[in-house]
Amino acid sequence: MLHAVVMAGGSGKRFWPQSRQRRPKQVLAVGGTRPLIAETMARLDGLVPVEHTHIVTHQSQVGPLLAALGVGPAPSVIEEPYGRDTAACIGLAAVHVLRADPDGVMLVMPADQVIRPVERFQQVMRAAADIAAQGDALVTFGIKPTYPATGYGYVHRGSKVCDADGVPVYEVSRFREKPAKETAEDYLASGDYYWNSGIFCWRAATILDCLRRFTPDLYAALERIAGAIATIAEATVLRETYEPLEKISIDYAVMEKAETIRVVEADFEWSDVGSWASVARLRQADADAEGNVIAADAALVDVADSLVIGEDGHLIGVVGLDDVVVVHTPDATLVCAKDRAEDVKALVAALEKSGLKDYL
Amino acid sequence: MLHAVVMAGGSGKRFWPQSRQRRPKQVLAVGGTRPLIAETMARLDGLVPVEHTHIVTHQSQVGPLLAALGVGPAPSVIEEPYGRDTAACIGLAAVHVLRADPDGVMLVMPADQVIRPVERFQQVMRAAADIAAQGDALVTFGIKPTYPATGYGYVHRGSKVCDADGVPVYEVSRFREKPAKETAEDYLASGDYYWNSGIFCWRAATILDCLRRFTPDLYAALERIAGAIATIAEATVLRETYEPLEKISIDYAVMEKAETIRVVEADFEWSDVGSWASVARLRQADADAEGNVIAADAALVDVADSLVIGEDGHLIGVVGLDDVVVVHTPDATLVCAKDRAEDVKALVAALEKSGLKDYL
Numbered sequence: 001m002l003h004a005v006v007m008a009g010g011s012g013k014r015f016w017p018q019s020r021q022r023r024p025k026q027v028l029a030v031g032g033t034r035p036l037i038a039e040t041m042a043r044l045d046g047l048v049p050v051e052h053t054h055i056v057t058h059q060s061q062v063g064p065l066l067a068a069l070g071v072g073p074a075p076s077v078i079e080e081p082y083g084r085d086t087a088a089c090i091g092l093a094a095v096h097v098l099r100a101d102p103d104g105v106m107l108v109m110p111a112d113q114v115i116r117p118v119e120r121f122q123q124v125m126r127a128a129a130d131i132a133a134q135g136d137a138l139v140t141f142g143i144k145p146t147y148p149a150t151g152y153g154y155v156h157r158g159s160k161v162c163d164a165d166g167v168p169v170y171e172v173s174r175f176r177e178k179p180a181k182e183t184a185e186d187y188l189a190s191g192d193y194y195w196n197s198g199i200f201c202w203r204a205a206t207i208l209d210c211l212r213r214f215t216p217d218l219y220a221a222l223e224r225i226a227g228a229i230a231t232i233a234e235a236t237v238l239r240e241t242y243e244p245l246e247k248i249s250i251d252y253a254v255m256e257k258a259e260t261i262r263v264v265e266a267d268f269e270w271s272d273v274g275s276w277a278s279v280a281r282l283r284q285a286d287a288d289a290e291g292n293v294i295a296a297d298a299a300l301v302d303v304a305d306s307l308v309i310g311e312d313g314h315l316i317g318v319v320g321l322d323d324v325v326v327v328h329t330p331d332a333t334l335v336c337a338k339d340r341a342e343d344v345k346a347l348v349a350a351l352e353k354s355g356l357k358d359y360l
Numbered sequence: 361m362l363h364a365v366v367m368a369g370g371s372g373k374r375f376w377p378q379s380r381q382r383r384p385k386q387v388l389a390v391g392g393t394r395p396l397i398a399e400t401m402a403r404l405d406g407l408v409p410v411e412h413t414h415i416v417t418h419q420s421q422v423g424p425l426l427a428a429l430g431v432g433p434a435p436s437v438i439e440e441p442y443g444r445d446t447a448a449c450i451g452l453a454a455v456h457v458l459r460a461d462p463d464g465v466m467l468v469m470p471a472d473q474v475i476r477p478v479e480r481f482q483q484v485m486r487a488a489a490d491i492a493a494q495g496d497a498l499v500t501f502g503i504k505p506t507y508p509a510t511g512y513g514y515v516h517r518g519s520k521v522c523d524a525d526g527v528p529v530y531e532v533s534r535f536r537e538k539p540a541k542e543t544a545e546d547y548l549a550s551g552d553y554y555w556n557s558g559i560f561c562w563r564a565a566t567i568l569d570c571l572r573r574f575t576p577d578l579y580a581a582l583e584r585i586a587g588a589i590a591t592i593a594e595a596t597v598l599r600e601t602y603e604p605l606e607k608i609s610i611d612y613a614v615m616e617k618a619e620t621i622r623v624v625e626a627d628f629e630w631s632d633v634g635s636w637a638s639v640a641r642l643r644q645a646d647a648d649a650e651g652n653v654i655a656a657d658a659a660l661v662d663v664a665d666s667l668v669i670g671e672d673g674h675l676i677g678v679v680g681l682d683d684v685v686v687v688h689t690p691d692a693t694l695v696c697a698k699d700r701a702e703d704v705k706a707l708v709a710a711l712e713k714s715g716l717k718d719y720l
Contacts, residue, residue, distance in 0.1 A: 017677065027682055300709045301703055315692040315719040317377065317707045318698030321684070328693055332675040332684070335695050340680030347677045350659045359675040
């Protein structure tokens with residue numbers, strides 16, 4: 001059976017001031033009109049039954065996430081007591097899926113991506129799930145790049161393995177970190193590189209076996225947790241085993257070491273909505289003649305290629321600037337060079353260090 | 361007797377969003393901690409008795425201005441029903457001064473300049489008042505330029521006339537409009553040019569005689585107004601005569617045509633606080649190591665030479681920008697390139713044209 005695992009543990013510091021400690025990025029409608037988590041759930045509708053859908057998140061974020069989902073059948077929520085990156089998150093989810101379904105196939109995805117159209121997404125996911133169900137392949141999804149992005153990791157594809165329902169499937173030659181501009185241009189020109197989507201598909205048993213071999217400490221913790229599920233000790237064991245875990249991504253922990261990796265070509269529109277700059281890109285269809293995306297009461301004089309986000313009853317006036325991001329909330333305002341949108345994280349770090357913790 | 365005429369009719373559009381229709385620039389503490397009008401009144405303390413001090417302003421601004429002055433002896437207020445630039449404003453004040461004092465000498469100044477130190481200001485004003493009282497000279501004040509400003513008009517001095525209490529007094533060779541950068545550099549290098557301060561001194565009878573000769577329509581209106589002062593018809597006559605008046609500055613109406621003009625060298629620190637850029641300059645002593653002047657809860661990452669103004673309880677975060685102005689108020693925020701600060705006026709004009717009049 002196909003299960004969905006939605007990783008919703010991020011805090012989204014780069015989306016300050018809209019995202020805060022108690023209002024993570026996933027509950028924001030940064031890509032459009034619905035919260036990202038609601039978009040993600042809607043994308044699974046018809047592909048995975050809601051009772052087979054698991055949202056993994058930090059305990060403090062359960063309330064905001066369920067509120068963002070609104071009324072309706074609720075997915076199961078797997079609470080992490082500490083954020084320990086994706087290897088632990090996926091391992092914990094695998095333990096729960098395996099317990100419910102020894103043959104369970106997991107479709108793992110972040111909660112904060114924007115993907116269109118839903119129909120093509122589901123077709124590609126089904127093709128991948130078929131491959132994963134047949135054996136021990138770790139299936140990744142490679143997005144056909146549309147521009148030389150420097151903010152994404154890349155997957156260099158190897159030989160073609162097959163077509164699954166018309167979806168091309170390749171071996172993986174190598175994973176590549178976020179490249180410099182020139183390298184990204186080479187990747188784009190070659191046609192052999194995909195953006196690394198952060199979406200995966202595999203049997204729960206397969207990924208747990210990989211964790212056993214590559215991250216024995218994590219695996220030992222997961223075994224303890226598995227033994228405590230649905231007992232009175234569950235919460236305590238989870239806290240005790242999770243706290244000392246190393247923060248390590250599934251990419252480093254498993255993908256770069258495992259043998260049978262496949263990349264499925266994903267030809268849908270995709271964005272990981274990593275920063276305000278990607279929001280500007282996502283909403284480009286709504287831009288005015290000067291390339292400005294405006295979701296605010298605003299007055300602009302000689303402004304181009306900028307993103308202005310506010311709320312009703314507050315005017316944002318901008319004069320003589322290009323490529324800026326202005327985001328206004330009732331208690332905090334961000335003004336940022338668009339090409340420095342990644343560094344909003346540094347701003348939040350500065351707030352953490354300073355006496356301005358009220359704004360976190 | 362020496363009278364002071366404080367011209368406080370400006371709306372200060374370039375100081376949006378702190379200045380608004382009902383909160384003109386003069387009531388803002390843009391130069392420091394006290395409202396500009398209060399600074400101006402304090403500057404006259406000991407030079408002109410408060411009962412000989414006249415504030416000329418638009419009817420709608422009387423309340424805010426008096427509120428900004430706080431408790432204490434109030435100056436007389438001359439209300440204009442319409443803003444008709446400085447020739448009309450000064451003519452109206454001259455009518456009132458002459459009525460109270462046929463030999464009255466008027467020291468005319470804008471309400472929104474920052475001048476330091478007060479002692480030197482008063483010494484220079486006294487010297488000028490002596491010259492004005494002796495005859496029919498129109499006395500202007502020339503500020504010794506400290507940098508090649510392109511935002512000020514200049515006065516080219518002619519032959520030296522005398523030293524008045526050690527203050528050099530010159531004939532005026534010519535008034536010059538705001539120059540281009542290169543021209544401003546030549547002016548600065550020559551040593552013969554002053555910034556045109558917008559401060560004047562003359563007998564009320566002298567300036568009215570000039571207006572009679574150079575602007576007969578305005579003079580006719582002033583005669584009608586003079587005849588109606590303290591009668592039941594005063595307000596009606598003022599409205600009727602003022603409304604059709606041409607908007608013309610005292611510089612164009614009189615200074616460029618009159619014969620006996622003197623420029624007194626004013627060696628005090630002076631700024632007309634024309635825009636947010638001049639506020640940044642004025643407050644430079646408070647700047648941090650990166651040249652940022654901050655009067656707000658703020659967190660800055662890679663920001664230099666910028667001005668950030670806000671209010672308690674609202675954080676302003678700026679990332680990766682130089683030479684910007686950010687001003688936050690409860691219902692409106694300005695983000696502006698510092699070298700485009702003059703164009704905040706254009707932003708306000710855009711608001712006037714649009715459906716966003718609530719923010720004016």
